[in-house]
Amino acid sequence: MPSQPPPLNLAVITGSVREGRFGPVVTNWFVEQAEQYSDRFTVDVIDLADTSLPLALPPLPPALEPNMARPAGMTDLTNRLGAADAIVIVTPDYNRSFPASLKAAIDWHYTEWQAKAIGFVGYSGASGGILAIEQLRQVFNELGAHTVRDYVSFPRYYELFDAEGSLKDPTGPNAAAKTLLDRLHWWGSVLHDARRDRPYTAA
Numbered sequence: 001m002p003s004q005p006p007p008l009n010l011a012v013i014t015g016s017v018r019e020g021r022f023g024p025v026v027t028n029w030f031v032e033q034a035e036q037y038s039d040r041f042t043v044d045v046i047d048l049a050d051t052s053l054p055l056a057l058p059p060l061p062p063a064l065e066p067n068m069a070r071p072a073g074m075t076d077l078t079n080r081l082g083a084a085d086a087i088v089i090v091t092p093d094y095n096r097s098f099p100a101s102l103k104a105a106i107d108w109h110y111t112e113w114q115a116k117a118i119g120f121v122g123y124s125g126a127s128g129g130i131l132a133i134e135q136l137r138q139v140f141n142e143l144g145a146h147t148v149r150d151y152v153s154f155p156r157y158y159e160l161f162d163a164e165g166s167l168k169d170p171t172g173p174n175a176a177a178k179t180l181l182d183r184l185h186w187w188g189s190v191l192h193d194a195r196r197d198r199p200y201t202a203a
Contacts, residue, residue, distance in 0.1 A: 001014065003049050004039070005189065007038065007039060007040055007041050007042045008040065008041050008042070008085040008086055008184075008185065008188045008189065008192060009041075009042055009044060009083055009084050009085045009086075010034055010041040010042065010043050010044065010084065010085070010086045010087070010088065010090045010188070011044045011046055011080060011083075011086070011087045011088070012027055012030060012031055012034065012043060012044070012045050012046065012082065012086035012087075012088060012090065013047075013048065013087065013088065013089050013102075013105070014045075014046070014047045014048060014049070014090050014092075015028045015048060015089055015090055015091040015092070015098060015099050015101060015102035015105075016048075016091070016092050016099050016101065016102075017049040017053075017099065017101040018047050018096075018099070019094075020159060021049075022092070022123065022158070023090055023091075023092065023123075025045065025159050025161055025165040026090050026123050026157070027047075027090045027121075027123060028043065028165060028202065029036070029161075029166075029173075030088065030090065030121050030152070030177060031043055031045055031166065033177040033178070034088075034177075034181060035173060035194070037109045037181060038183045040181070041086075041181070041185070044080055044083075044084065046077065046080055046081075048077075048101050048102065048105055049101075051073060051074060051076070051077045051102040051105070052071055052073035052074065053074070053101055053105055053108065054071060054104070054108075055100065055104050057107055057108065061107070062103075062107075062108065062109055062110035062111070062165070063110045070108060074108060078108075078109060078112065081109055081112035081113070082112045083195070084112075084116065085116065085117070085188045085189075085191070085192045086116060086118070086119070086152075086184045086185075086187070086188035087113075087116060087117070087119070088115040088118075088119045088120065088121060088123045088180075088184070089102065089118065089120050089121070089136060090120075090122075090123075090127055091120065091121075091122055091123075091129055091132045091133065091136065092122070092123055092124050092132065093122070093123070093124035093125075093126075093127055093129050093130075093131050093132045094132075096131045096132075097122065097131065097132055097135055098132035098135060098136055102136075103139075106139060106140075106143070110143065113140060113143040113144065113145045114143060114144040114145065114200050115144060115145070115146070115191050115194065115195050115200035116145050116146070116188070116191055117130070117145075117146050117147075117148055117162070117183075117184050117187035117188040117191055118136075118140050118145045118146065118148070119148050119151065119180050119183070119184050120133040120136060120147070120149045120151040120152070121151065121152040121153075121154075121177075121180075122151065122153050122154065123153070123154035123155075123157040124154075124155065125155070125156060125157075125158070126155060126156075127153075127155060128153035128154050128155035128156075128157075129153055129154065130151075130153055133151055133153075144200065146187055146191065148180065148183040148184060148187055149183070150176070150179045150180045151176075151180060152173060152176045152177055152180055153176075154173070160173075171202065
Protein backbone atom coordinates (compact mmCIF):
# COMPACT_ATOMS: atom_id res chain seq x y z
CA MET A 1 0.00 0.00 0.00
CA PRO A 2 1.19 3.53 -0.73
CA SER A 3 2.16 5.50 2.34
CA GLN A 4 -0.17 8.18 3.67
CA PRO A 5 1.03 11.63 2.55
CA PRO A 6 1.93 14.04 5.35
CA PRO A 7 -0.73 16.53 6.44
CA LEU A 8 -1.00 19.82 4.60
CA ASN A 9 -0.05 22.99 6.42
CA LEU A 10 -3.29 24.98 6.75
CA ALA A 11 -2.99 28.62 7.78
CA VAL A 12 -6.14 30.19 9.23
CA ILE A 13 -5.99 33.99 9.19
CA THR A 14 -8.08 36.35 11.31
CA GLY A 15 -8.45 39.34 9.00
CA SER A 16 -9.98 41.94 11.33
CA VAL A 17 -7.80 43.86 13.77
CA ARG A 18 -10.16 46.51 15.13
CA GLU A 19 -11.09 46.83 18.79
CA GLY A 20 -14.07 44.73 19.79
CA ARG A 21 -13.77 42.46 16.75
CA PHE A 22 -15.67 39.19 16.58
CA GLY A 23 -13.19 37.53 14.26
CA PRO A 24 -11.30 35.46 16.86
CA VAL A 25 -14.57 33.76 17.90
CA VAL A 26 -15.21 32.65 14.32
CA THR A 27 -11.57 31.67 13.86
CA ASN A 28 -11.58 29.55 17.01
CA TRP A 29 -14.70 27.73 15.84
CA PHE A 30 -13.21 26.98 12.42
CA VAL A 31 -9.90 25.84 13.91
CA GLU A 32 -11.80 23.38 16.08
CA GLN A 33 -13.37 21.96 12.93
CA ALA A 34 -10.06 21.73 11.08
CA GLU A 35 -8.26 20.07 14.00
CA GLN A 36 -10.68 17.16 13.79
CA TYR A 37 -8.82 16.20 10.60
CA SER A 38 -5.31 16.00 12.00
CA ASP A 39 -4.48 13.30 9.45
CA ARG A 40 -5.06 15.84 6.68
CA PHE A 41 -4.02 19.19 8.18
CA THR A 42 -1.68 20.79 10.63
CA VAL A 43 -3.27 24.11 11.58
CA ASP A 44 -1.38 27.37 11.99
CA VAL A 45 -3.54 30.17 13.47
CA ILE A 46 -2.47 33.64 12.28
CA ASP A 47 -3.94 36.78 13.85
CA LEU A 48 -3.12 39.90 11.84
CA ALA A 49 -3.48 41.93 15.03
CA ASP A 50 -0.13 40.41 16.10
CA THR A 51 1.73 41.83 13.07
CA SER A 52 2.70 45.36 12.10
CA LEU A 53 1.13 45.95 8.70
CA PRO A 54 2.11 49.35 7.24
CA LEU A 55 -0.43 50.63 4.74
CA ALA A 56 2.33 52.46 2.83
CA LEU A 57 3.81 49.93 0.42
CA PRO A 58 7.40 49.99 -0.92
CA PRO A 59 8.24 51.75 -4.23
CA LEU A 60 8.19 48.45 -6.12
CA PRO A 61 5.44 45.92 -5.40
CA PRO A 62 6.40 42.37 -4.36
CA ALA A 63 5.45 41.13 -7.83
CA LEU A 64 8.32 43.14 -9.32
CA GLU A 65 10.72 42.84 -6.40
CA PRO A 66 10.04 39.46 -4.75
CA ASN A 67 13.20 39.62 -2.62
CA MET A 68 12.48 43.05 -1.21
CA ALA A 69 13.12 43.70 2.47
CA ARG A 70 9.89 43.80 4.46
CA PRO A 71 9.58 45.42 7.88
CA ALA A 72 11.25 43.31 10.55
CA GLY A 73 7.95 42.82 12.35
CA MET A 74 6.52 41.09 9.28
CA THR A 75 9.13 38.32 9.03
CA ASP A 76 7.15 35.78 11.03
CA LEU A 77 4.00 36.37 8.99
CA THR A 78 5.91 36.09 5.71
CA ASN A 79 7.53 32.81 6.74
CA ARG A 80 4.24 31.30 7.89
CA LEU A 81 2.43 32.28 4.70
CA GLY A 82 5.27 30.84 2.66
CA ALA A 83 5.06 27.54 4.53
CA ALA A 84 1.29 27.19 4.06
CA ASP A 85 -0.15 24.72 1.56
CA ALA A 86 -3.70 26.03 1.99
CA ILE A 87 -5.08 29.18 3.59
CA VAL A 88 -8.43 30.11 5.08
CA ILE A 89 -9.31 33.79 5.43
CA VAL A 90 -11.76 34.68 8.22
CA THR A 91 -13.25 38.03 7.21
CA PRO A 92 -16.10 40.39 8.06
CA ASP A 93 -17.81 42.82 5.72
CA TYR A 94 -16.75 46.41 6.39
CA ASN A 95 -18.86 48.77 4.26
CA ARG A 96 -19.42 46.03 1.65
CA SER A 97 -15.74 45.05 1.51
CA PHE A 98 -12.95 43.43 3.53
CA PRO A 99 -10.69 45.08 6.15
CA ALA A 100 -7.74 47.28 5.22
CA SER A 101 -5.53 45.13 7.47
CA LEU A 102 -6.24 42.13 5.27
CA LYS A 103 -5.52 44.05 2.06
CA ALA A 104 -2.20 45.24 3.52
CA ALA A 105 -1.21 41.67 4.44
CA ILE A 106 -2.07 40.53 0.93
CA ASP A 107 -0.29 43.37 -0.86
CA TRP A 108 2.94 43.03 1.15
CA HIS A 109 3.28 39.50 -0.26
CA TYR A 110 3.16 37.85 -3.66
CA THR A 111 4.86 34.49 -4.18
CA GLU A 112 3.54 33.37 -0.78
CA TRP A 113 0.04 33.17 -2.30
CA GLN A 114 0.87 31.67 -5.68
CA ALA A 115 -0.54 28.26 -6.65
CA LYS A 116 -2.12 27.72 -3.25
CA ALA A 117 -5.67 26.86 -2.27
CA ILE A 118 -7.57 29.67 -0.56
CA GLY A 119 -10.85 29.27 1.35
CA PHE A 120 -13.08 31.74 3.14
CA VAL A 121 -15.18 32.01 6.28
CA GLY A 122 -17.25 35.18 6.34
CA TYR A 123 -19.41 36.90 8.93
CA SER A 124 -21.40 40.14 9.09
CA GLY A 125 -24.71 41.55 10.19
CA ALA A 126 -26.46 41.09 6.86
CA SER A 127 -24.58 39.35 4.05
CA GLY A 128 -22.56 36.98 6.20
CA GLY A 129 -19.32 38.25 4.68
CA ILE A 130 -20.22 37.21 1.14
CA LEU A 131 -19.52 40.68 -0.28
CA ALA A 132 -16.01 40.62 1.16
CA ILE A 133 -15.46 37.06 -0.05
CA GLU A 134 -16.44 37.91 -3.62
CA GLN A 135 -13.95 40.79 -3.70
CA LEU A 136 -11.22 38.66 -2.17
CA ARG A 137 -11.72 36.06 -4.91
CA GLN A 138 -10.81 38.70 -7.50
CA VAL A 139 -7.74 39.79 -5.53
CA PHE A 140 -6.38 36.27 -5.07
CA ASN A 141 -7.07 35.38 -8.69
CA GLU A 142 -4.75 38.22 -9.66
CA LEU A 143 -2.07 36.69 -7.43
CA GLY A 144 -2.21 33.26 -9.07
CA ALA A 145 -3.95 31.54 -6.15
CA HIS A 146 -6.91 29.17 -6.46
CA THR A 147 -9.99 30.10 -4.42
CA VAL A 148 -12.24 27.14 -3.74
CA ARG A 149 -15.92 27.53 -4.57
CA ASP A 150 -17.30 26.42 -1.20
CA TYR A 151 -17.23 28.73 1.82
CA VAL A 152 -18.79 29.25 5.25
CA SER A 153 -21.00 32.26 5.95
CA PHE A 154 -22.47 33.67 9.18
CA PRO A 155 -25.14 36.32 8.58
CA ARG A 156 -26.31 37.91 11.86
CA TYR A 157 -23.40 36.19 13.54
CA TYR A 158 -24.27 37.82 16.87
CA GLU A 159 -27.43 35.70 17.02
CA LEU A 160 -25.68 32.44 16.15
CA PHE A 161 -22.99 32.22 18.85
CA ASP A 162 -23.56 32.15 22.59
CA ALA A 163 -21.66 34.17 25.20
CA GLU A 164 -18.96 31.47 25.40
CA GLY A 165 -18.31 31.59 21.66
CA SER A 166 -20.08 28.30 20.84
CA LEU A 167 -22.64 27.94 18.07
CA LYS A 168 -26.19 27.59 19.29
CA ASP A 169 -26.99 25.28 16.36
CA PRO A 170 -23.76 23.95 14.84
CA THR A 171 -25.35 21.50 12.38
CA GLY A 172 -25.33 23.64 9.23
CA PRO A 173 -22.04 25.49 9.84
CA ASN A 174 -20.21 22.31 10.80
CA ALA A 175 -21.38 20.63 7.59
CA ALA A 176 -20.28 23.67 5.56
CA ALA A 177 -16.89 23.63 7.27
CA LYS A 178 -16.42 19.95 6.44
CA THR A 179 -17.19 20.61 2.77
CA LEU A 180 -14.76 23.54 2.71
CA LEU A 181 -12.05 21.45 4.35
CA ASP A 182 -12.64 18.59 1.90
CA ARG A 183 -12.20 20.97 -1.04
CA LEU A 184 -9.15 22.60 0.50
CA HIS A 185 -7.52 19.23 1.04
CA TRP A 186 -8.15 18.15 -2.56
CA TRP A 187 -6.92 21.38 -4.14
CA GLY A 188 -4.19 21.89 -1.56
CA SER A 189 -2.79 18.41 -2.22
CA VAL A 190 -2.88 18.81 -5.99
CA LEU A 191 -1.21 22.23 -5.88
CA HIS A 192 1.35 21.08 -3.29
CA ASP A 193 2.48 18.30 -5.60
CA ALA A 194 2.44 20.60 -8.63
CA ARG A 195 4.65 23.19 -6.90
CA ARG A 196 7.03 20.42 -5.89
CA ASP A 197 7.25 18.85 -9.34
CA ARG A 198 7.01 21.95 -11.52
CA PRO A 199 7.60 25.23 -9.69
CA TYR A 200 5.04 27.92 -10.41
CA THR A 201 6.26 30.96 -12.30
CA ALA A 202 4.18 34.03 -13.09
CA ALA A 203 3.83 35.05 -16.72
